[in-house]
Amino acid sequence: MTDRVPKWKPRTLAAQMLGMEDPTTRGVVPPVHVATTFIRDPDNQYRTGFVYGRPDNATVRQAEATIAALEGAEEALLFASGMAAATAVVLALDAPAYVVAAQEMYWALRDWLVREAPRHGSRVELVDMTDLAAVRRAVTPETKLVWIETPSNPLWSVTDIAAVADIAHAAGARLAIDSTVATPVFTRPLGLGADLVMHSATKYLNGHSDVVAGALATARRDEFWSRLHAVRTRYGAILGPFEAWLLMRGLRTLDVRVRAQSATAAELAHRLSRHERVAQVLYPGLPEHLGHALAARQMAGFGAMLSIRVAGGEAAAIAAAAQVRLWKRATSLGSVESLIEHRASVEGPDSVCPPDLLRLSAGLEDADDLYADLDQALRATGRRA
Ligand SMILES: *Cc1c(COP(=O)(O)O)cnc(C)c1O
Numbered sequence: 001m002t003d004r005v006p007k008w009k010p011r012t013l014a015a016q017m018l019g020m021e022d023p024t025t026r027g028v029v030p031p032v033h034v035a036t037t038f039i040r041d042p043d044n045q046y047r048t049g050f051v052y053g054r055p056d057n058a059t060v061r062q063a064e065a066t067i068a069a070l071e072g073a074e075e076a077l078l079f080a081s082g083m084a085a086a087t088a089v090v091l092a093l094d095a096p097a098y099v100v101a102a103q104e105m106y107w108a109l110r111d112w113l114v115r116e117a118p119r120h121g122s123r124v125e126l127v128d129m130t131d132l133a134a135v136r137r138a139v140t141p142e143t144k145l146v147w148i149e150t151p152s153n154p155l156w157s158v159t160d161i162a163a164v165a166d167i168a169h170a171a172g173a174r175l176a177i178d179s180t181v182a183t184p185v186f187t188r189p190l191g192l193g194a195d196l197v198m199h200s201a202t203k204y205l206n207g208h209s210d211v212v213a214g215a216l217a218t219a220r221r222d223e224f225w226s227r228l229h230a231v232r233t234r235y236g237a238i239l240g241p242f243e244a245w246l247l248m249r250g251l252r253t254l255d256v257r258v259r260a261q262s263a264t265a266a267e268l269a270h271r272l273s274r275h276e277r278v279a280q281v282l283y284p285g286l287p288e289h290l291g292h293a294l295a296a297r298q299m300a301g302f303g304a305m306l307s308i309r310v311a312g313g314e315a316a317a318i319a320a321a322a323q324v325r326l327w328k329r330a331t332s333l334g335s336v337e338s339l340i341e342h343r344a345s346v347e348g349p350d351s352v353c354p355p356d357l358l359r360l361s362a363g364l365e366d367a368d369d370l371y372a373d374l375d376q377a378l379r380a381t382g383r384r385a
Contacts, residue, residue, distance in 0.1 A: 145173060268367065
């Protein structure tokens with residue numbers, strides 16, 4: 001599919017959906033293909049390649065082609081959620097599968113790896129992916145898959161993709177990366193040596209808090225990629241056509257959204273790091289962040305996610321979140337509206353998340369308005385303390 005992609009920059013490819021149009025009407029927006037079943041040719045063939053709605057869908061394919069182009073991938077597959085995409089990678093491994101995964105990552109996926117994956121024959125070891133010596137110790141010739149996330153929830157630690165890819169490949173393992181937070185605007189992991197990229201397309205790729213979706217993109221159409229096709233079909237995990245169409249509408253503005261949101265996050269990070277009610281700001285764009293130098297090398301921008309640790313501890317953090325008027329007190333990230341969340345309330349007891357941490361997803365609102373709202377919320381907790 002990528003063979004026919006025009007040689008445009010990612011922003012152009014996304015804005016024009018690779019130049020797609022409706023061949024019947026010449027409409028500039030492709031239609032939604034909703035059919036679940038297709039007519040067989042008289043000689044018993046299916047020449048269009050479409051047979052049934054669970055393995056494949058034309059609208060889903062258009063969104064996949066766009067994501068593949070943005071990631072520089074040979075092909076992409078869309079799933080019903082980010083979790084469906086991520087778990088498909090583990091379910092596609094031959095048991096017994098030994099997986100090395102990041103200690104700090106999206107909490108629900110780490111929980112699945114620890115609690116559910118063993119039921120499907122996987123052994124999972126969690127390591128600090130910023131410690132390359134520890135990664136080298138954990139990855140052995142038995143390892144089939146290394147799973148990383150960078151920048152990772154909720155401290156935004158940065159993992160060296162090229163270095164971990166070398167360690168994984170030397171042991172004969174694949175490297176998969178959850179690139180939801182970086183987005184293809186700021187990081188192209190396949191170009192740095194990763195084998196698979198995963199996105200919760202629910203977040204930046206769609207960007208409007210109205211679609212749950214997941215994506216995988218591959219460096220190669222190899223045997224493992226065929227397994228992923230099979231897992232998606234057999235588990236019935238394909239994305240619906242309406243969701244795929246909405247996702248395409250979101251993708252058109254991905255580049256401008258992510259750049260504007262990242263600029264706002266950077267401004268908030270700088271201003272909040274001088275705030276008397278903030279003990280620490282966690283943002284890869286700040287020079288004092290442990291992953292700053294690596295992020296500057298590996299990413300084209302620092303992203304739109306940051307966390308703050310509120311002076312006064314957990315109670316003060318929860319109280320500050322209760323005082324916001326403009327920020328939305330909600331889980332999730334990557335949408336046009338700014339979201340704030342007391343993350344430890346969501347994550348389990350074995351989480352790396354400090355109890356005084358608020359996770360901030362900078363949206364598209366005015367940065368002054370966003371700062372003023374946080375400022376009044378933080379000051380209100382100071383008065384009560
Ligand atoms: C939301 C999220 C997921 C899970 O995606 P869903 O679409 O909610 O299933 C995985 N990884 C990261 C980094 C996320 O933010």
